[in-house]
Amino acid sequence: MLQRHKAQLRHHARLNHGIQLAHWFNSGDRVTNLSNHHTLSLYIADGYDTWHKTPYGWRNGGGPDRFCLMPAGTESTWDLRADLSFVHLYCTEAHLRQMAEEIWDRSSAQLQLHEKVFASDDRITQLYRHFLLSCDWQQPASQLILSSASTLLMTHLLQHYSDVQWRAPRVRGGLAPVVLRNLLDFIEAHLDQPLTLAQLSQQAALSEFHFARMFRHSVGEAPHQYVMRRRMLRAKAMLADDSLSLTAIALSCGFSSPSHFTNRFRQMHGMSPSLWRSNPPSSGADEG
Structure with missing residues (x-):
């Protein structure tokens, strides 16, 4: 729907259970939204001159870290009079109900999300900026953190912005x-x-x-943290073999390109894989 207007799609990712992510930019546009899926939108940059049509006239309240929740079947009209960069998370009604049943082991005939416009929620902002916007959506190694963050977001919506608002069940103990x-x-x-x-x-x-x-x-530690740590430990072990190329090491550790591997390695270890290979720290510096 947005692509029929002036909106520019910057990035897109498909996750499990029909969940999708889309990073958009738009400016100088009027859009009417009516979808058969739920949409959670976070304003990333600008948006100060974004207006929402209400029964009482146009209302302004946009800006970075403001979020909008548009439930399936809810029509809304927007007037974007200046730049706006935003990220949408799309979720089907079927997946929302499935998630609720899996978490609370019960179903509800009244599972309805509440419409929110220009609202603020520190938890939603944190999950978007710390997880969803901190990694490359197209990289295979990013899929675990993306799917984990989307599950946390949908759980948060169920707990705080739905008719059921069930408390999060307590999880005692770990895995067998x-x-x-x-x-x-x-x-x-x-x-x-x-x-x-x-x-x-x-x-x-x-x-x-x-x-x-x-x-x-x-x-x-969280699953995505554990998996990334194991990938890096494998990479460091493979770097000790000078016959292995960075491309081969990257692919063996779940990265689709040497550049993505190099970026993540530098983030975690403060140096590139090449520099690590030429001047490795002492063996006591590595964790097993």
Whole structure:
């Protein structure tokens, strides 16, 4: 719908369960939105001269970190009188209900999201900026953090912006030892692939919500943190072999290009893989 207007699609990603992400830019446009899916929008930059049509006239209130929640079937009209950069997360009604049933082990006939316009929520801002906007959406190694963040966002919407507003269930204890052992073996065997939260939770026969919390309880870090750490440990071990190219190492560790591998390696270790290879730290500096 947006592409029929002046909106420019900057980035796009498809995640599990029909969830999609889209990074847009628009300016000087009037748009009427009516979709068969839910849309959570966060303003990334500008948006100060964005207006929303209400029964009482046009209302302004946009700006960075403001969010809008547009439930499926809700029509809204917007007048963008200046620049606006924003990110949309799209989710189907079917997936929202499936997620609710998996988390709370019950269903609700009144599962309806609330429309929100120009609202503020520190948790939504944190999940967007710290997770969704901090990685390259097209890289296989980013899929786990993207799927984890989208699950957290949808759970937050269910808890705070729906008719049910159920409390988050308590998760006591971690994964059973045999389940954890098999799961860690699965991760190690698939570090070269774009792992997702759905894949890992299926290995443990748990919902994504419960799996993420039980994994953290057992391992001491989130799934995406653990997987990235294991990828980096594999990369450092492979860098010791001068016969291996950076491309081969990148692909073996789940990165689709040497440049993406180099960027993530530098972020975590303060130097490029090439510099690490030529001047590796002492063996005691590495964690096993």
